[in-house]
Amino acid sequence: MEPRAKRLQAWLLAARPRTLPLACASILLGTGLAASADAFNGVVLLLALLTAIALQVLSNLANDYGDAASGADDQSRIGPVRAVSSGLLTPQAMRKGMIITAIVAALLGLSLLITAFGNQWGEIVTFLLLGAAALLAAVTYTVGLGGTPYGYRGFGDIAVFVFFGLLGVLGTYYLYTQQLSWLPLLPATACGLLATAVLNVNNVRDIESDAGNGKITLAVRLGRENAIHYHWALLGLALLLTLIYLVTLPVPLAGWSCLLVAKPLTDAVRTLRHTRDGEILTGMLKKTAISTLLYSVLLSIGLAFF
DSSP states (O other): OOHHHHHHHHHHHHHOGGGHHHHHHHHHHHHHHHHHTTOOOHHHHHHHHHHHHHHHHHHHHHHHHHHHHHTOSSTTOOSSOOTTTTTSSOHHHHHHHHHHHHHHHHHHHHHHHHHHHTTOHHHHHHHHHHHHHHHHHHHHTTSOSSSOOGGGTTOHHHHHHIIIIIIIIIHHHHHHHSOOOSTTHHHHHHHHHHHHHHHHHHHHHTHHHHHHTTOOOHHHHHOHHHHHHHHHHHHHHHHHHHHHHHHHTTOOGGGGGGGGGHHHHHHHHHHHHHOOOHHHHHHHHHHHHHHHHHHHHHHHHHHHHO
């Protein structure tokens, strides 16, 4: 393979394209909620998706770099090959890639805010601060700033819940409508819980290697059995909040199709309980991520078009 092709393959590996659809879930759900309130802008949707994807890529690059620097990605790790720890990319190259991606994410985010808010500088400044927090969270998850990364102290679940749920969904909704109400909080919370469940599958899969390398995720703190109970709680609460929302609004029948994801989600966690095979658990991780995206897509379609 040509050197240029090998470098491109290495960067694609580090960007982890399989994680990108999940990054779009909160944007799509927020858009569906806004469309149900007769507020939609195609340019806002495009820029919001691109910004979310850029932030997710930045998080993935930082995760690759941070885990390699800390030694968390050693031979005991289960899952896809990482670019820096495998030697496909140097730490210096990854740092440059992170800087470039952060700049791209910031420019996309600024374009999004100008498109959505025009000259309403109060809203722009508020969202700029939220965007800066998202950039900081993406980088410091496994890199850290002068201390242990928060992802290594069991706080990754909180960050995923906030940024992939509350801020992702409600922030997107506000970009279109420039208002907030309590009802969208229910699906926003459910989306965050499902995204947290995706992270938990990853953390349960890696629980032994993470514990051995000093990466103290919430799953490591809880232990495998309690982490699986925690997973059931995430799924149960997400589905309960969704059901309350569907009944309260009420949502057209097409929107109820989002509950179809309950079966693949519960099948995945049953598999999580009964096997420790890394390849099978990686498949369950993918299944959970796809189900979370499908939840957002189905509910959004039901809200926007029926």
